[in-house]
Amino acid sequence: MTRVLVLNTGSSSVKWTVLAADKTLLDGGSEPWAAEDSAARAGQLRAALARAPTFDAAGHRVVHGGTRFREAVVIDESVREELGGLSGLDPEHMHASLAGIDAVSAAFPTVPQVAAFDTAFHATLPEAAAGYGLPFEWTERWGLRRFGFHGLSVAYAVERTSELLGARPSRLIVCHLGGGCSITAVQGGRSLDTTMGFSPLEGLMMATRSGSVDPGVLLYLQQHCEVGVDELRETLTKRSGLRGVSGISGDLREVLEAADNGSSRAGLAYERFVLSIRRALGAMAGVLGGVDAVVFTGGIGENNARVRRDATSALRFAGLELAEDADASSNADRDIAAPGSRVHVLVVRAREDLAILKEVLRFPFKKGPAEDGSSRSRPSRGAAHTRRDGSASAPAPATAAGPPADGRSRSAGRT
DSSP states (O other): OOEEEEEEEOSSEEEEEEEETTOOEEEEEEEEOSOSSHHHHHHHHHHHHHHSOOOSEEEEEESOOTTTOSSOEEOOHHHHHHHHHTGGGOHHHHHHHHHHHHHHHHHOTTSOEEEEETTGGGGGOOHHHHOOSSOHHHHHHHTOOOOOOOHHHHHHHHHHHHHHHSSOOSEEEEEEESSSEEEEEEETTEEEEESOOSSTTSSSOOSSOOOSOOHHHHHHHHHHSOOOHHHHHHHHHHSSHHHHHHSSOSOHHHHHHHHHTTOHHHHHHHHHHHHHHHHHHHHHHHHHTSOSEEEEEHHHHHHOHHHHHHHHGGGGGGTOOBOTTTTSOOSSOEEOBOTTOSSEEEEOOOOHHHHHHHHHTTSOEEEEEOTTSSEEEEEOTTOEEEOTTSOEEEEOOOOOOOOOTTOOOOOOOOO
């Protein structure tokens, strides 16, 4: 039975699961990064890998694929080099993704690895939605486009929604609300528009990210307020959003507690956050020409009924009504719309790990015994990866199977 390690090294934490091909969860863990420097993070990743049970392949969530990677790919030396070249597009996330890839390569050099991209789902964006109103020469010369993010989460939400409703909605809006937030319009299972763009900074107000800001404000800050590029980047990514407006925290729970206890700034932060969601919901409904279902996923989307209720009130004109027990706490994926609602409203647990597992298993793996008695799997020599459109990509590079470099067997561990 093929076992896949799914590694999600984000900007603030590292998450891992080991899954069987039938989606059975064998083990997993999650922890915040203990430090900012790369050496400390490498050590933390080594420790996490030491706790994981045996796996035959590894799948990585890679936030940015640029214009080069529009689907999952087996990682070899050339791919690793190209991924490194994309770090400038999103240093915060890409450095973390590369750290995960390098950690697995160092500990298990013979284990095949697959990169699954958050941007890949949005490769279907129409050119009108993918571009900016900038000179066409700039767009062509520097590859400026709206890439979109959270694609793995959205892809899983689309699939899970189809299972829950028994059919795929034609017009679907997926709200991924967590530390990072985005809203995507999905038509016929394909991304039609999304709030995040060239970087994960665009769109909704988030935990510590500003979301969309008038470029004129940024030019003014640089020209007249002596705010340099580094300070601007740090502020927009880590000192804005809920944290920046409230002055308290990027954690919505803490912001709401403060607001309920009388903090005007915390109350303002929540109002701005919800308004950004309502604006996007209305915009996506307009892009789709209506809406058949809305999905909430991500830490906030799954767990905060207050946000769901305040946000969806923007779509009452479309016939959306929440059930009386919509605020009830539950870990189950479910439809919380009222019986007479013309729009389904679903809460779906984010499972990027299952989306990544699906991408890894698209590659034909050849099982072979390892020296330590466990089994490692590898892409069959010359095997082509089948794209979603049915065409075949270039053959995946063959990778020799074998045990970890240190010869140790892997045993299951708990975090």
